[in-house]
Amino acid sequence: MLVVVCPQPDGTVVVQDVDRAQPGLPVVATETVEVEALPALVRAREAAASPTGTAPDAGLRWVWADTAATYPALLDADVRVDRCWDLRLCRTILRGSALTARTPYASAPRSAWDEARTAAAPEGLFDLTPPVALDPLRELRDQQRALTAAVGEDGRPESSRLWLLLAAESAGALVAAEMTFAGVPWDVVEHDRLLSELLGPRPAPGFRPALLEAKAAQVSAALGVGEINPDSPVELLRSMRLAGLPATSTRSWELQQIDHPAIAPLLEYKKMSRLMTANGWHWLDTWVAGGRFRPVYVPGGVVTGRWASDGGGALQLPHQVRSAVRADPGWVLVVADAAQLEPRILAAMSGDEAMATAGQAADMYEGMVATGAVATRQQAKFGMLGAMYGGTQGESGRMLPRITRAFPQALALVEAAARAGEQGEIVSTWLGRSSPLPSAEWRSAHSAAGAEGGSAAEQEAVRAQARSWGRFTRNFVVQGTAAEWALCWMALLRLRLRALSETVTGGPHLAFFLHDEIMVHTPADLADQVVEMVQETAHEAGRILFEGSPVEFRLTTAVVTAYSDAK
């Protein structure tokens, strides 16, 4: 059963039951409640639904415009849901997918549904009412029609993969809201200790902590051209040149090449300053409360389908501060990392037999060495990164011919994606998320160059642009499909964990996600069971996406008290 949630301008919510088994998605029951009564209604409906099955259509599926606007208030009322259909996220996929490109849904002009979501809901129980009236039921039916009409390049129906993508994307939205709700367990005392040790005690506002101040003075003294502010690139570069250093920028990797007594303290200063500004006391005050770090995740925020984050820098949590991520007393963190995810994804997508064989090994790069294609793990790694990113220089470029000979099908797949991009065509992930078209400027420059005219320099600039977009599309298919695997993994794991507790935070729950890595916060006595679930769901995600593929999606797992002990 699909249950459509339609907020009304008068502060009520119309809840419609839609029978998804019947054509046209007829409404079979309607109920109207005050918005304050919605959590109770959802709780009751979830409790009454048949026990969670593993079939994608089992039980209830809540249909709403936007999980991020609706679900947090339900969670605050201690209400969880099993499944949803996030109309906004699904719309983005369906409007852009090559599989639905020939449907009226994809070619319809932009509407209020396409406008960016309004910022996070203000204080108060609910802010469901969108700025412009949206009709979720109608949108659902339009999406369902487009999905049914999806066809592959060969013209044959191709809706099942797309359906899986929509379900996984929506499940991801639930996971994101639940993770923000639960938060990452954060030890403020440990964080402050770490900051004090590295930077000096917390200073008064507007002042540098003592050790950072001392380091700045050390840099000035070593340069010997007066007191400088190392945070100012302009001032720093000028001073370095004045002191006779051959620097052309203030980047660490370039400074490392220079032999001068000011360099060591300067690099240390940069490291300390970065810690201070990115994850210092101000960050702690802003993002950590009640022993929890609560970042805002943005599912589907990256074109490839990866998540983005909005505030808190969740997806760039430096290793330097991970000792402050600490399980509650009596609880532990189960940290699992998909090993060589993208190479495995490429092996499975392309059906390359030799690469798939390598992809059965616990360490895929070692597996590639074992096939005899390359001599060392390092060569395998650089070669694969070059293949997936479009590298041509250095170790990556040198390894490419060998990799191509050993794994021809895999390389053919990424090469085809690159060629398509260079010609301004779109490419798609395994489940059917498609890349955007290049910008109008890109396309007009491309066609103008093709029509000749233009200087040699102009033509070369256009070719460089084309190659650049080719590297994007080359990477898109792999990165995007890896994101799909990760979504399926999390969605499956979430439902398994759910069975272990009554509420989100009452038992094992997902606490953090980073592209190919997840963290579960769990009571210590359930850790072994959680590890098993994490492993099983990784395997299952591989099966759902790549039925019959011999590639194994291996994990490294760790059960730890502090995140810093995970690897």
Next chain:
DNA sequence: CACGGCTGCCAC
């Protein structure tokens, strides 16, 4: 003085 672009560094 506000704001947007740039620089540099963090994550995968």
Next chain:
DNA sequence: AAACGTGGCAGCCGTG
């Protein structure tokens, strides 16, 4: 000073 993909974020700095 880039090369070889996707991002976020803080602080600097030039501009209107």
